[in-house]
Amino acid sequence: MxxxxxxxxxxxxxxxxxxxxxxxxxxxxxxxxxxxxxxxxxxxxxxxxxxxxxxxxxxxxxxxxxxxxxxxxxxxxxxxxxxxxxxxxxxxxxxxxxxxxxxxxxxxxxxxxxxxxxxxxxxxxxxxxxxxxxxxxxxxxxxxxxxxxxxxxxxxxxxxxxxxxGEGGYFDSRVVYVSESGPKNDRRKRLAIMDYDGANVQYLTDSSAIVLAPRFSPTGDRVLYTSYETGFPQVHVLDVGKVKQRIISSEDGVMSFAPRFAPDGKTVVYSQTQGGNTDIYTMDINGRNQRQLTNAPSIETAPSYSPDGSQIVFESDRSGTQQLYVMSANGGEAKRISFGQGRYGTPVWSPRGDLIAFTKQSKGRFHIGVMRTDGSEERLLTASFLDEGPTWSPNGRVIMFTRETQGANGRALLYSVDITGRNLRPVRTPDGGSDPAWSPLQK
Amino acid sequence: MSMTLPKKLMMIGAILAVSACTNANGWGDDDGVGSGQTGATAPGLVTDQTSPAYFQQAIGDRVVFAVDQSTLSDEAQSILAAQAQWLGSNPDYTATIEGHADEQGTREYNLALGARRAAAAREYLISRGVAGNRLKTVSYGKERPLEVCSEEACYSKNRRAVTVLTTDLTG
The missing domain is CATH 3.40.50.10070 (TolB, N-terminal domain)
Structure with missing residues (x-):
């Protein structure tokens, strides 16, 4: 247009x-x-x-x-x-x-x-x-x-x-997510893409293999995600326009997951598991030039770049519980930024660079929250039986996430909330939905 | 995307009705011989000590874990010791150990936690003499709960590592 x-x-x-x-x-x-x-x-x-x-x-x-x-x-x-x-x-x-x-x-x-x-x-x-x-x-x-x-x-x-x-808008944007159907012990998952308001839903994969956590490229034309298509969770990339996908991490029997693009659109940061131990790696979009960024016996996962590409926020249980850490995009020493009561996971850097959104577990409840990038000014925006996996609107003012209800008939739905904790509302999807990822504003 | 099976793996007794049931859920990822992730019954007679059914039901194909833990309890160790013994006497079988978590956790963390649990079971089997190249691991995180309630009664069964027998026909 x-x-x-x-x-x-x-x-x-x-x-x-x-x-x-x-x-x-x-x-x-x-x-x-x-x-x-x-x-x-x-x-x-x-x-x-x-x-x-x-x-x-x-x-x-x-x-x-x-x-x-x-x-x-x-x-x-x-x-x-x-x-x-x-x-x-x-x-x-x-x-x-x-x-x-x-x-x-x-x-x-x-x-x-x-x-x-x-x-x-x-x-x-x-x-x-x-x-x-x-x-x-x-x-x-x-x-x-x-x-x-x-x-x-x-x-x-x-x-x-x-x-x-006085802020950029976010309405001309899309959301890729995991569409969920079927009972809790036989859940069918497939990738779907829609307008930010739930209109124009299009399915990108069938439900023959588990798919998890799709993430947009900086230009919105590609999606990284984890698929069990080979029997093992591995990182795939999908061209949204052509609905054409390929595997990029294909080491036999090695699990790789939680991928995200770097702001350059060419580098992928992700988690890989060797001998039961999960660390953070990068590779290029063709699966070459693999580099290990963390090397610890603890779980290191859910990495997300700062918008300038210089730093990575991730979660680790090296202290004994899941907490948030920031390190250089080249790896090296990491600084812990979460110190409140409870466990912190799935950190995501705001597109404005000012805040980090996260999932927090405390006293049997789950929260979506935001904190400054040094860990100060933590603010919890939601509370429920299970809220997780925040994603930012293109202007960094609204967060979409997964809310799962309790019990045998529990199901996952998408919700959004603004960064002041107001305007919590469901995002309509034809079936259940989880793991949303918000695109940049369309051109 | 077509249904794909892991390379060279094939379900034993695919002609048996139970196996057809196993596959009827439509999932492309391989269910092996009696699946941990779906809770399907393994083929063969439970009275036949060389059958997958015996392995699954008489010996026990799974061990369970405490909340956010991957250490093996005494009970888990004795089940795995018996699994190792069975694998020693039935060299035609290989196995994939599936690690799982309950729903109290974020998705990525639970994938990593399930991997820890599967690796703990695998290491124990190796320590009891099973060759490492017969044992693969995979984690399903919280994606494949067996029990659906949101209470400890269900969670305690979902935090599991399941040894799923496979056979490598091409050796």
Whole structure:
């Protein structure tokens, strides 16, 4: 899809409004500070985009609903429903009657126009700061095909989110995960990929072999995962576009698992087990140049690179229990960073580089948490019978993870939560789901 | 992806109904002769001391572990000693030892823990005279629980190392 700056451009992005946000009670521009944990979401209105062209009305309605679902789904925004609207937007270019939107307490107004010509789709939109009576940022236009209408909706929502929060968006992204079906003692697992909101699910493998923990490449076009296809867990790589996979660690009878890409997209860090002992290794994406980074009789696994590629965070039970450690990307001495009560595993470095997400086990409960990269400011975001395996949204503001329920009928589902611990919500998948991995923002 | 069996391994008595059952779950990873991961019954008569059924049911094909441990209890050692003796008298068989964990743990850690358990059982069998090249190990972590409740009664059975007999027809 091509992104075109339209002729609508008028003025610059920031500093146009003087709205007061109820939760943060800030003076100054229409702005949400995500890190402060927004309690009162910002009310907005998004009337159906104005349609022109055959089939435009239906697409315009669906597209508007996806935008609203993206924004409200963050927990930072609350939609003023169409039933309550006084104003009607029938002409995208006509001046906005701010009083109509003030009266229904919509602090932000999003208007748009959808034009369909054959299979070509053009979407224009504008964001208004209602209480200061001014447009927020510039009008923008996206052009593509009608088949890609959901992605265009996500792009509009990303732009709106970005303008109001000052952060990058995350809606135009995908999630690869393990789709689970069948009873607990005969669980079928297969790789699946979907939009971040659960739409457009596509299966990447069948369920003839156990598959675990898929991870995206930095560009989102490849997925590393562990498969039992040979009878032993081994690292595989899959080309998402071609749905074509191959094994990259094929030493007979040697287990390798927990792979992740380095930020260079060429190096793979993973765990390998020799004689019952698990250590961390790297290799290139073709399985060559294998290097051992840790050499200890303890369990070293779940490695994850810092975004600059210079460091690796991993878990080890060298102290007697599972804890988190950071070492140079070349191996060598590791520094322990987790010191709270309980066990820590599955560390994942935030794409912003500021935080490490992890799974914590304490007093028979599981938590998803975040801490700074030196281990300070630990914060637990969730608690349940079994939460594990966090993955970061592309903007480092939301975490998706696996939640498994208790007992004989227990099943795994995907959930997301923001880094302040708010807005915990299930991610809809056709079957059960586990081991999610969030893609980078799509280009 | 097609169903694949580990190289050169073949299930014994594939024509027996029990083996068909073993395979009916559709999993591509080999179940060997009476699988630890599915709890299927091994072929042969339990009264026949040379049969996999005897190995599985009379001797006992599995040992269990304490929470987050891979040390072998006295009971586990005596079961493994009997397994070693049986493997000594039945040289046509090889074995894959499957290590498993209960669900109280993260996925990667449990894979590594299961590998430790399988290796502990393998080392013990070797110490009792079984040649190392007859014994493979694999870990399933928490992926293949036998018992499904979320209580210690089930967890204690799921923390296991199962010796699954195989035969290498090409020698």
């Amino acid at each position: 091509r992104k075109i700056l339209s002729s609508l451009l008028i003025g610059h992005l920031i500093g146009l409004s003087a709205l007061v946000l109820p939760a943060a009670a800030q003076d100054g521009p229409l702005r949400i500070e995500i890190t402060e944990g927004v309690i009162e979401p910002l009310p907005y209105a998004v009337p159906d985009f104005v349609a022109t062209g055959s089939g435009g009305t239906e697409i315009a309605q669906q597209l508007t609903r996806v935008i609203a679902s993206d924004l409200s789904g963050t927990g930072l925004f609350r939609e003023v429903s169409a039933d309550a609207h006084i104003g009607r937007i029938t002409d995208f270019n006509a001046p906005v009657q701010y009083a109509d939107w003030k009266a229904v307490n919509a602090q932000a107004l999003i208007t748009g126009a959808v034009q369909v010509t054959g299979n070509r789709l053009t979407v224009q939109f504008r964001v208004y700061d209602v209480f200061s009576g001014a447009e927020l940022g510039n009008g923008l236009q996206f052009a593509g095909t009608t088949a890609g209408w959901r992605r265009m909706a996500h792009k509009v929502a990303d732009a709106v989110y970005s303008r109001i929060t």
